[in-house]
Amino acid sequence: MLQLPSELRHDQKCLSPRAIQYCLAGSCPVDSGRNVILDVLRRLVQSLPPKLLPFARRVDRLNRWIAKFCYLLVMLMIGLGVWNVIGRFLGRLLGMNLTSNSLIEGQWYLFSLLFLLGGAYTLFRDGHVRVDIFYNQWNDRQKAIANLLGTIVFLIPFCIVIFLSSWSEVFNSWSTWEISPDPGGLPRYPLKTMILVSVVLLMLQGIAEIIKNWAFLTGHTDTSPQR
Amino acid sequence: IRIRRATSGESTTDSSLPRVEWRMTTSWPKSLDTIFGGAATICDRVAAMTDGRFKITPYAAGEIAPGLKVFDTVQKGSVECGHTASYYYIGKNPAFAFGTSVPFGLTAQQQNAWLYQGGGLDMMRQIYGDFGIINFPAGNTGAQMGGWFKRQVNSVNDLKGLKMRIPGLGGKVMERLGVNVQGLPGGEIYLALDRGVIDAAEFVGPYDDEKLGLHKTAKYYYYPGWWEPGPTLDVQVNKTAWAKLPKEYQAVFETAAYESNLTMMARYDTLNQAALGRLVAGGTQLTAYSKEILAAAQKAAFEIYDEDASQNAGFKQVYEQWTDFRKRVYNWNRVNELSFTDFAIGKQPIEAAFP
Amino acid sequence: MGEWIIEVDTTWMGPGMFLGALVLLAFGYPVAFALGGVGILFGLAGVGLGVFDWQLFTALPDRFFGTMSNFTLLAIPYFIFLGAMLQKTGIAERLLETMGILFGRLRGGLALAVVLVGALLAATTGVVAATVVAMGMISLPVMLRYGYNKQLATGVIAASGTLGQIIPPSVVLVVLGDQLGISVGDLFLGSLIPGLLITAAFALHVLISAWLRPDIAPALPATVREIGGKALAGRVLKAMLPPLLLILLVLGSIFFGFATPTEAGAVGCLGAIVLAYFNRQLNLNTLRQACDDTLRTTSMVIFILFGSTLFSLVFRGLEGDRFMTEALVNLPGGTLGFMLVSMLVVFVLGFFIDFFEIAFIVIPLFVPVAQKLGIDLIWYGVVLGANLQTSFLTPPFGFALFYLRSVAPPEVKTTDIYRGVIPFIVLQLLVLALIIAFPGIVNFLPSLTPSAS
Ligand code: NA
Ligand code: NA
Secondary structure (H helix, E strand, O other): OOOOHHHHHHHHHOHHHHHHHHHHHOOOOOOOOOOOOHHHHHHHHHHHHHHHHHHHHHHHHHHHHHHHHHHHHHHHHHHHHHHHHHHHHHHHHOOOOOHHHHEEEEEEEEHHHHHHHHHHHHHHOOOOOOOOOOHHHHHHHHHHHHHHHHHHHHHHHHHHHHHHHHHHHHHHHHHHOOOOOOOOOOEOOOHHHHHHHHHHHHHHHHHHHHHHHHHHOOOOOOOOOOO | EEEEOOOOOOOOOOOOOOOOEEEEEEEEOOOHHHHHHHHHHHHHHHHHHHOOOOEEEEEOOOOOOOOOHHHHHHHOOOOOOOEEEHHHHHHOOOOOOHHHOOOOOOHHHHHHHHHHOOOOHHHHHHHHOOOOEEEEEEEEOOOOOOOEEEOOOOOOOOOOEEEEEEOOHHHHHHHOOOOOOOOOOHHHHHHHHHHOOOOOOOOHHHHHHHOOHHHHHHEEEEEHHHHHHEEEEEEEEHHHHHHHHOOHHHHHHHHHHHHHHHHHHHHHHHHHHHHHHHHHOOOOOOEEHHHHHHHHHHHHHHHHHHEEEEEEEEHHHHHHHHHHHHHHHHHHHHHHHHHHHHHHHOOOOOHHHHO | OOOOOOOOOOOOOOHHHHHHHHHHHOOOOOHHHHHHHHHHHHHHHHHHOOOOOEEEEEEEEHOOOOOOHHHHHHHHHHHHHHHHHHHHOOHHHHHHHHHHHOOOOOOHHHHHHHHHHHHHHHHOOOOOHHHHHHHHHHHHHHHHHOOOOOHHHHHHHHHHHHHOOOOOOHHHHHHHHHHHHHOHHHHHHHHHHHHEEEOOOOOHHHHHHHHOOOOOOOOOOHHHHHHOOOHHHHHHHHHHHHHHHHHHHHHHHHHHHOOOOHHHHHHHHHHHHHHHOOOOOOOOOHHHHHHHHHHHHHHHHHHHHHHHHHHHHHHHHHHHHHHHHHHHHHHHHHHHHHHHHHHHHHHHHHHOOHHHHHHEEEEEEHHHHHOOOOHHHHHHHHHHHHHEEEOOOOOOOHHHHHHHHOOOOOOOOHHHHHHHHHHHHHHHHHHHHHHHOOOOOHHHHHHHHHOOO
């Protein structure tokens, strides 16, 4: 049986299995001429967003917090890049090895972390670029519909496919404690795991965007989620 | 959509062998035609021996997966098989080094002896088996060259602080000798060496190095490539896919791998000597590693093996068996091959061979 | 007795993906996910029709890992940060303003500066995303403020940003050389004159159109421009010298071999921070904003590459590449036909597929045909490079357009960018036609080196 939110319970007489059967057959004996199923769905669509919005806000906060962490990564990346240049130069003067493969690999590890963690935040900030020839001419409502559908048809499958196709690779990497084949290289398994973390974050943010657009379309929020 | 009557030979009730289509991802760009040719040989021969019923399509590095991820894609079954070198995957198990080549290890011929008759292939198969892969030797480049240097290095002291692109175990040895090892992808070698970001780089041998244009960036071409005296390349097959193959096709595949192992070596030996002649004529200075560097490198190499053996039981098992084989085959080759080549080939100095 | 076999013709699916992407991208959902989504939809359809192997998707993490460990792409965050710092601290603005003053009444001076800086940056990074984004951040706001026409401003930035493809040393040429199996050094030499030709064409175009239509690229207003000799000298010293030194530092560290282009970007970032400090513009807020820009723009760029890599994996899985080979092999018209079609294919692929993928997909198909027709591969490589550069600029889809859109202010319409690049595309096609008609433009320099046979 359908589980309904409490405010819909007064409609229960419409939802006896028998009534639903009738409704599906196209004639509703209880409610004069209205299709009860559609009615229930419409009520669900109308009533759910307020319950889901807090979740969306929490996801927003999570990714904002992660972005702040990423600011540190950017600075660290610059520092490491500069050190690799200076270290190599000084190293030759002093006859010492001041740089190593782990520092060079560290540079692109930080780079990878940056966009893997930042993908979801960028979605939150509406920073993923669009071909907006038509999109720009639409009003907020139309934009919300495009984003709602796009997230369901494109983004969510994108995340699911990547997650499903990646976990065995990550598992294999952990099971051998895989490290870089180059001298002094870094462990690979933590970085590969970040691919999974990245798409989970992205999917959470996608769900949050669905909720926010949904809430906007049903009049529960006034501000368009697209900035 | 169209519906038609099946022609003879593709009828589903035909009792002859089935049609099978595989993908083979490789670690090589198509421009490295000799080494990519090793993969293509297998595919061509398999098709020829099965009247086109068992069809394998080879893919260059990057077409399906990056060159150094062949192992991963075969392990997962993204593709059925791949052509690569096992030592790219020492990060998964350090013993994979022996499957290809280790510094001061075996020559191509000795490598074949160890793998096919000396118990080496069984041991490598056991390790590969843990990853759900079965491997077949499928190519050898022969002893490689010792890399391109912008300035001469005569002593171990000259190596200190030198920035060199050299991956894998050879890189580990160089690191011990004080070299500042830089891990650059193949595509970046030319620019980095040209600009002096690195002082030295190694790639393969004369034929392939010439194509990369390395002779235009550095003058001194060192020999021998002591870290790769005879690297074996592998074709790796996903075990599940292998088990599904009719045993006739299994035999065909194995035979094709043997052929590839033979022909690649022959092609390299023919192409490299011609390329080296061109390089030297163009001003490249052939330079030998000094005895001092070779001795220090050999010492460092075996220190590294001993350390790895003490940390990894799997490595130790292969290492001990391999060391024993190496000693015996070295002794035998010292008598038969070396005494002959020393007399017949070694009479004139190398500089005179490439005037 | 044979049996009945039902065949579904699925060869259309590979090429069909491009049509699908064309239509679905127009709905305005972010490019990265729309491209990836189209790939998944076609993959699912292929699984349903029995022509796509779902297992192939498990190669995705390996392809992503290839992008992650691509050392060249590291230049992107560095140059974005560099651009963001110079913009947010106002250093870039004062630099460009002072240049404008020095140009005096010469119209189009700022745009000319963009072309020159673009060519210089091109010679260092060769990464289109890094160049376009950095220059968009630095110069677009200034040009707009001084009354430049939006179309000219965006066109010149996007076009100059793609110069990195063809002016050596470029990553694109390295990869092309690798794929064509020819010496990178010869390819560098061969592309030098064409690269300079295109740069010169851009510069001339800017000057001529500013001369013909004074309103689209005005000189700086007299009030800003008219400062005396001494004040001007002081201003040049203060506003121009430090950032120019910074640019020299970046370029110099590459040319003198202290750093790879990527690392030079890092050095440039440090330089920008130091510069901001001496200008008393360095504070936590600026840094945070620059980091935020870096984070968002880098993620945007790389996720487009992720979407594109998924797209091209499915394209290959559906044997779209085999479809193209067959089409190419059966081509009528000899050399001219081959040149036309191969250029057209690269041009169209450049709409959706990242350069590296294009190099992997089509170049190996073209090489044997080109060899059979006796085409000089160095010349062919340069023509391919110039063509690819153009494809990144062509509306409605082109990577340079995406990247510029992402950093352009909202008052700049996407259609402005589209219209803006058109004259530059025409110029590039002209130069392209020129090097096709006169191969000597390419072959002259390589023929001077002794090792060319
Ligand atoms: Na080598
Ligand atoms: Na385009």
